Amino acid sequence: MARKETITVDRILETAFAMTREEGFANVTARKVAARAGCSTQPIFRTYKNMEELWSAVYLKAISFFQDYYGLYPRTGKAPFANLGMAYIAFAREEKHLFELLFLTGGTQGGVELSEDQKKSMYEILNGAGGNVVYEINLARVQGCANPGDIFMKMWIFIHGAACMTLTGDYDLSDLETMVLLEHAYNAFAGRNIGEHPYGDDRDADQGEEHGKTV
């Protein structure tokens, strides 16, 4: 009765998502998506009412992509928050554009802006990935922290900081170093010292430039 559909919703969304991963949200324009999908812009506006709907779909796909990524990330760490941190930081390193979209700009990127109810907070996204945040807090409690929520906040600030710094190239530690760093941080926040930071009068440290002005 009519011509057969050749360009599907999936194909368009997959294309737009792949472009987001590789080039960032801002490069997902109607013509660029069409060119990469090998069609005109028309099928896009047949399957999506407008570009905003496509962007929204890409954003939602990015969320579930992260949740899968997080769910499948190997759990090799012993300390609470270590696996959470490892996965989050690895995601920032390997999926810079998706990380930026989800956790840095919160759905606002390069002129493209999602509506308020489309955006999700990092906590919503994380908790959607299997309720791990809650689990981490409980694990911290089980392991004897008086205030696991407080530790979670501190650890989360720390983890988020390291992840953000990977984007600008200011954090570039290996997985192993990151794991050690996360364990140190947890132990420090939990009040457990592991002999790594004895305080006394040791002045043999390497960093040695002289004086500055004010604090």
Add this chain to the structure above:
Amino acid sequence: MARKETITVDRILETAFAMTREEGFANVTARKVAARAGCSTQPIFRTYKNMEELWSAVYLKAISFFQDYYGLYPRTGKAPFANLGMAYIAFAREEKHLFELLFLTGGTQGGVELSEDQKKSMYEILNGAGGNVVYEINLARVQGCANPGDIFMKMWIFIHGAACMTLTGDYDLSDLETMVLLEHAYNAFAGRNIGEHPYGDDRDADQGEEHGKTV
């Protein structure tokens, strides 16, 4: 001999910088700057070869703006890194667009991209603000840390994380709370416990959702 100059370089740069503060780098377009400066686009291209040069000038102005901001920020904290952190986090809260430009995207924002040698790392920017980073590291050493560089890295990750989270609205503590948080973090990393995180079997904490799936 000729018509008097009415639209100066300063006026254009000031306008573009004000727009960056208020609306972000991506909104600094030739026509928008001209409209706000009350002239046509022509004076812009007389004083700057092209928009890239203007953007570069805005970026440099943002750097020195931050350095002034940092230099003038009141020093009320006692712990090392507390004042650095307070100023940095306050800057992120009060100058979101400038913070984003300088420390999040590193000169890349909304299609506008600065050349590699124009961009500066956060360490360059910070050290330009009076060599305070070096001073902080030395202060940490004086106060008896075996590895002040290591503590600096950890504190910096922590401070940067809190600042980044202010942009997405995930960090919203008061100045006082932030100060306490920074002091706790420093003491934790330095191996000094202050009785805030005793570990034992205390399970009276407030956060209480149940179980998750995996770590």
Add this chain to the structure above:
DNA sequence: CAAGTAAAATAACAAGTGTTATATCATAGA
């Protein structure tokens, strides 16, 4: 095979961008 119908392609519109050619204007020097 012919007809109808929906999908896809083409082309266009309006708005925005950087940039430049042209025209206007105001002022300093003759």
Add this chain to the structure above:
DNA sequence: TCTATGATATAACACTTGTTATTTTACTTG
């Protein structure tokens, strides 16, 4: 006062964006 000169304004070019009207194409059904 007139003129030259450089600073502005105007207008246009070429390009990109989202979106839509129109045309072409291919396939299903009678």
